[in-house]
Amino acid sequence: MTRTFRVIDTGLREGRANIAFDAALIEAHKAGEIPDTIRFLTFPPTALVGRHQSLSKEIRLDWCRENGVGTVRRITGGGALYMDEGQFGVELVFHKATLGITNLGDLAKAICESIALGLQKLGVEARYRPRNDIEVDGRKISGTGGFFDGDTLFYQATILADMDPARMMQALNVPAAKLAKRALDDAGARIITLKGLLGDAVPPREAIQEALLAGFREGLGIATARGSVTEREETLARTAFDEEIGTDDFVAEIDTPAEDARSASITGRGGTIEAHVRLEGEGTNPRIREVLITGDFFVTPPRTVFDLEAALRGAPVGEVRPRVEAFFAAAEIGLLSAGAGDFADAVEAAIRGNTVSI
Numbered sequence: 001m002t003r004t005f006r007v008i009d010t011g012l013r014e015g016r017a018n019i020a021f022d023a024a025l026i027e028a029h030k031a032g033e034i035p036d037t038i039r040f041l042t043f044p045p046t047a048l049v050g051r052h053q054s055l056s057k058e059i060r061l062d063w064c065r066e067n068g069v070g071t072v073r074r075i076t077g078g079g080a081l082y083m084d085e086g087q088f089g090v091e092l093v094f095h096k097a098t099l100g101i102t103n104l105g106d107l108a109k110a111i112c113e114s115i116a117l118g119l120q121k122l123g124v125e126a127r128y129r130p131r132n133d134i135e136v137d138g139r140k141i142s143g144t145g146g147f148f149d150g151d152t153l154f155y156q157a158t159i160l161a162d163m164d165p166a167r168m169m170q171a172l173n174v175p176a177a178k179l180a181k182r183a184l185d186d187a188g189a190r191i192i193t194l195k196g197l198l199g200d201a202v203p204p205r206e207a208i209q210e211a212l213l214a215g216f217r218e219g220l221g222i223a224t225a226r227g228s229v230t231e232r233e234e235t236l237a238r239t240a241f242d243e244e245i246g247t248d249d250f251v252a253e254i255d256t257p258a259e260d261a262r263s264a265s266i267t268g269r270g271g272t273i274e275a276h277v278r279l280e281g282e283g284t285n286p287r288i289r290e291v292l293i294t295g296d297f298f299v300t301p302p303r304t305v306f307d308l309e310a311a312l313r314g315a316p317v318g319e320v321r322p323r324v325e326a327f328f329a330a331a332e333i334g335l336l337s338a339g340a341g342d343f344a345d346a347v348e349a350a351i352r353g354n355t356v357s358i
Helices: 015-030 061-066 104-120 165-171 176-181 194-201 205-220 231-245 303-312 317-330 340-352
Strands: 004-012 037-042 046-049 070-073 081-083 088-095 127-129 133-136 139-149 152-159 223-226 262-268 271-280 287-296
Touching (some): 015 152, 037 205, 081 165, 104 133, 104 139, 287 340
Parallel strands (some): 004 223, 046 070
Antiparallel strands (some): 046 081, 262 271
């Protein structure tokens, strides 16, 4: 039986309100209060950090304040993004059994290939590039990511219809190492937009949405039907905004580590993991006083990282790796893009005082 997805467009909403609506979608779907859903959304000028990223390291906060750019922390992992009215997001919220695919990697591939198929209907030669990008001739036109929350999958993508790369570079702190890795002078050379590809022939937003929906129907074997936002969703979104996501404390929850912290960064196939470690004790076997783990990676549930930080407090430096491995062996994890060894590598590199290791 073909499953029908409700399609909603929540239009232009302030950045933190958009993320609060994400939380509402997940909560309502888990409770069986809404059907499987595809949502289109638009941001005013906004700089967004991933759930585990350091705010002031990833975003140029002074520039954003001076230029009216909002700052937001997402509930998903991954890297920092700049969004404005020239781009838009598309999100899928559905039960893991809906498509008959329960592995997140396979689901990501199916969704990304469907988005690429939709863009192809606009005359764009888009292709899926693992692990979560969609590209045209090697340049990124869409980035994606998602996670399981119980039996509910939340997956989101950004469609670059139009954008000013210079403004993105001003709002975000793009690491020099990330640019060097791709032999680029600036991050703008890595992306392409529908406007850049199609010029004045770029279709209106509604036509782009319809092409994407056609891609989902064909690629995922689903049906779609336009629907409306429910009052329950709006109520849940207001609560999430007021109690957590809309607060400055949540946005700045992860920020600059202590000045006396030893830091290291490890980049692998699963993303970038940064560890900031403060030690205590004298002699040959000091202990970890405090550890802060940040970066561009995906883990579900998000509290996993905070629980790992707590598990490492007081650990002798020589016991970091077995303690990290024991933690992940016992933890209930829905998704982890990096492995236990990657986290241990980052913490051990920080203990050694390696500033950056890639």
